[in-house]
Amino acid sequence: MSLLRIIVGGGITATVLLMAAVSLLWTPYAPTGIDILHRLAGPSSAHPFGTDPFGRDVLSMIMVGAQNSLVVAAVAVALGCVIGVPVGLIAAARRGWTEEVLMRGADLAFAFPALLTAVMLTALRGPGAYTAMVAIGIFTAPVLARVTRAAASVIWVQDFARAARALGRGKPGVTMVHILPNITGVLIVQITIQLSLAVLAEAALSFVGLGAQPPMPSWGRMLNDAQTYIYTAPLLSVFPGFAIAAAVLGLNMLGDGLRDVFDLKRRRRA
Template identity: 60%
Template sequence: MSMAENFSRRSRMVLLSFGLSRSLLIGTIITGFLIGLAVLSLVWTPYSPTGMNILRKLQGPSMQHWLGTDALGRDVLSMVMVGARNSLSVALIAVAVGMGLGVPLGAYAAARGGMIDGFVMRMTDLAFAFPALLTAVIITAVFGPGAVNAMIAIGIFNIPVFARITRGASMGLWKRDYVLAARCAGRGDVAITLDHILPNIGHVLIVQATIQFALAIVAEAGLSYVGLGTQPPMPSWGKMLNDAQTYIYDAPHLAIFPGLAITFAVLGLNMLGDGLRDILDPRVRRER
């Protein structure tokens, strides 16, 4: 089956099953809402996210400032909206880096096998020996804080994740009859991977991407929390939580709203991944 035919079949399956998966529906709504906030922040926010007004500092939610103001008089809603844009941008690039390098690496290891496969797997084992957030902290500490370095740091950890997932999902497919037939017909490893292997493991990669996306948001928030992620004056959910520590009793809304934003982002992406797995994974469909 060609890649185009396989994609078309899976697309029809998604459309037919969309309304049957509660996780997919709720996850799509939450994720779509956050993406909508991030896109809207490109053209409009209630106030300037960096505009300060000391006379209005530490105000609670009101009709003028729906989520209140911070210690510098900045509008919290505007900061949460721009923070969504920054967090989602960092996570998107980080996952793209991980998939762009990890998937070809894992596919190559599965196709070649032998010493190459063993070498790639040992390198991924070495990468997994270090906690993800610690690795990101080390990289950003060496190369300097900032959103770009945070993207690179989180993306580097995603590479072995996607390499192992791709390799594990591909290994069994190389022994299938249709792959052996393609070899007999003179097709090379690259052509077989593009036409037969990747289309049949696409559902695994999509679900894993949603999981890594959620983890990347948490990692970005963690880096910003310790001052190694998005730098001031641009707002970040993690930096907002760090700033809220001093005023946790006097102005708890400063911690509640960015905390809820991170929680809902991770919850929505995890539910979206579960829903996509239920629809795209043939083993789950058979069990149903």
């Protein structure tokens, strides 16, 4: 079952990645090209997904929108890793008051959802992809810090970690040589899941106008624009909504499959 999840989830994710990569070189039409004479056209051989209120090709916009969603999600999760993973490793290694201070700080950061953080950042810098990246990254960091700290704490009590300490290796050395390599699987699974949440968060921020700004296509903003035409052109909301759902589903299935695989390996070692 886990292998099936990895195959299906990996296939969906690879398709979304391929779509984003292809859009760097080619799209059926210019994603910002306006053609008022063919506005709100239904799916056809010329426009497989139809056109929007400005006559822009929806398929081209979805392809380019994949770039925005994946780049914002990847940068945001990378930012969360840069902050959260070291915090979790330090907390697990130092313990005591250091752990309490770091974890309470993570709890405080976690209390601010991405939307609220984006609103505060918008007040300082204005809306845009940068704002979405930072807001999602700040929200992701405490999650990764908690997971890293929990996983690392389990490894620290293992015999090989204690033996390394008894041989005189310092905590930074033990962390890099023994702790981090043994929690890599857990981190990979969590990062995959956080990527799916980041895609969803980016779409939500774009939906309310805090993400990528026009003329850059965005799945979330396409959904927002489609609200006005929900009765006259309902497919305008179906295609970007399906793209978001597919990206999130693929990453979630991939993460679930990887989690099952790593859990099975961990049980066998035990």
